[in-house]
Amino acid sequence: MSNILIQFCYLLAAVLFILGLRGLTSAKTAARGNALAALGMLVAVVAVLLDQDVVDFPTVLAGIALGSALGAVLALRIQMTAMPQMVAVLNGLGGAASALVASTEIVNAVAGTGPVPEGVVPLAVALSVLVGSLTLTGSLVAFAKLQELVGGAAVVYPLQRTTNALMGAAAIAVSVLFIANPLDPALLLGLVALALLLGVLLVIPIGGADMPVVISLLNSYSGIAACATGFVLDNSALVISGALVGASGLILTKIMCDAMNRSLVNVLFGGFGAKPSAGGTEVGVETRTAIGYTPEDAAMIFSNARSVIIVPGYGMAVAQAQHVVREFSEVLREKGIRVQFAIHPVAGRMPGHMNVLLAEANVPYEELVEMDDINPQFVETDVALVIGANDVVNPAAREDTASPIYGMPILDVDRSQHVFVLKRSMNPGFAGIQNELFFNDNTMMIFGDAKATVLKLVEAVRSY
Template sequence: MTLSYMFAALLFILGVRRLRSPETARSGNSLAAIGMAIALGVTLLDQRIVSYWEILVGVAIGSVIGYVSAVRVPMTAMPQMVAAFNGVGGGAVAFIALAEFYQIHIGQVAGDRADVFFILAGILIGSVSFAGSAIAYVKLEELFLAGSVTFPYQKVANAGLLGAAVLLGINALAGGPLPLLSVWLVFLIALTLGVLLVIPIGGADMPIVISLLNAFTGLAAAMSGFLLSNEVLIIAGALVGASGTILTRLMSSSLGRPLNKIIFAGVGASPPAAAKKEEDEKPVNSVTPEDVAAVLNYDADSVIIVPGYGLAVAQAQTLAAELVEVLERKGKVVRFAIHPVAGRMPGHMNVLLAEADVPYDKLLDLEEINADFPETDAVIVVGANDVVNPAAKDPNLDSPISGMPVLDVESARRVIFIKRSLSPGFAGVDNPLFYQEKTMMLFADARQGLQDVIAALKESG
């Protein structure tokens, strides 16, 4: 059994390694899936299993839910699905830990203080992940709790709840009075903490929160592995926890803000209504698809396309790929600039464009392409705002995106926005680039706008 677990763990590690590149990500995902199948198969041979029927019923129900969800979910809703599945993992760990403590409490199984410690850690971390992921899901789905939700003394309340959970955990660990009640209270407090930690987070920072909660679930799973003496669960949980932590730090650096500011400060609120009214009165250069086609035909030899969440919502990735083909037939050099937090989860734009068979070498990240914008004739921004907003670099402006590294599209000779309106992006910050003379605003959703521009390019020969 141990050798099988080690082999499964090796496949996990190789799978995670291959997820680093879009070219190898599919095979990496397959390797990890094979490793998980081996781990599950070997675990089912464990002599401690009491009822295979209950396990099979659970597997059947979970498989149906997972398959239906994976097939039906659109790419635009992938962040919500990741949050939901991540929350389910955290919740599973918390309930397993609760069940284990109950068995120890009634004397059904033996347990020492190390076991109780892992139980408490699994309950605390898993419950925070479960509740936080649930809130992330409803915020991303825009069901309720949109924007940044704060209240007076929120940080004090969070600190008080965490302190209470620690004291109750110490009571249970030391064998104090009412240990079972203490553990249940830790569970309820952790659920409340998960909610309170995520409700202040605005849309611009949601990719980071998803990564952090993913790390929490991995850590909770590792705690569960120690509790159950299951090597593969320890390794898999540690891998998820470590990779989630690394990704969280990378995303935090991409936003240009310390992680503690993201987690403990309410962000994402929209600008005041009066400010929006003043912005709406600014003149803009509204253009037609024919105007855009003329610029691309005669004034642009080098073109960079910046995709955003609007492209994902409109499912316009195949049209973006078609635009590249049309422009390249005209002798233009075309590339994509991918911001680390474009969309609502890391790698969102890369997955969309790979789905449309855009060559991987055309997908360049912020560090690779930012220096090229001053030498670029035209930039086409499709359904993006925050990741190209120069307001992020304004030292006199305190906003949800202040300090966030952005794509320097304002340095290009011409900037073309395909956008439905002048409404600010997910972070609620108006973009001064909309009102510059060199900016062309094609007001349309990503799909219709790209279709019209492609048609105009083809008609112009």
């Protein structure tokens, strides 16, 4: 196929990607959008296979077959609760692939089988290798934390910021040297090593509840790496697609930061959640006791309610409780009670985590209400049921100017008539901040595993 035709195919692919993303703006058109984007990818791959420079089909097809098999098994086997891990792995692989492709440009030039990099190419290679490698190890650390292979808490140590700043400066210095001497393999290897290390160092100080920001940011990085590789290869398909993904990740990052009322710099370098912050209510000096109630106590109040709002959090995901929660919502509805779900933007470990889990459990998406729309409704709601959420319902964020989470937008569950909080224990949330909600007069705690408790609630309300 002629070069110009191939270029047209890349353009077609880019158009299909944009149309595909546009499809994602509504639940009704989303599946079609995804199919369009996949079609775009197929067009791009077929086009490059028809490029006359591509001669070694066995290698290429073997790689595609192996990757497709692995990808398909991953995608079809993964549990919905493990979706954040899945996205982390995919981000990492995408970044690594871009860095590898950019590196081959240098490998070929050194071996004399490719053109000597000139113009913008060395800079683009450096950027792709730096961002791509960093995305790989950063994503692997995020994966390990999400999968609980390592502790989810922030890892902090003395002089951490100084160390990171020095490592970052070293990476930039080596990049500059590399750009000046792009044919020195040692510099390329040094850059790879530094970037891999930097990826680990940048993600270990970030606590579990800040994962939505990290995942979004790594998503953006995988796009930026693809984009830089596009400059290396002078390939518009990579440049356009990389820019789209980069933009998408940045938008999500911003939304997540806004939902926590924190700046990106604060999330990345704040070491939040490693220790109780000064100010606010210190943990360990708590003298009040929150009273535990039983599901049977709750059944009476639920049965007499007219409206219930369910607030899911990461605890629901951990307990795999989404199916029994849906069952409970149906039991309530059979009794003529109005049920809605309130979704906080940073509930869970990635953007939209709760929506996916509840959709998996067959909760119609019309019942999932965003924070700004549901907040005015709590005042006239009889019961709010908080399942494994903590900081996103802490009234201190609204009232206590000394609290570390002051200013973070929260779900106003405390304004409803009664609040039930399902929680494993009185351990404070990730931020190490006590939750005033638990001691309110209208709050009743039910301790235990979320799934077991909701099951008991189902039975108790059904037989009430």
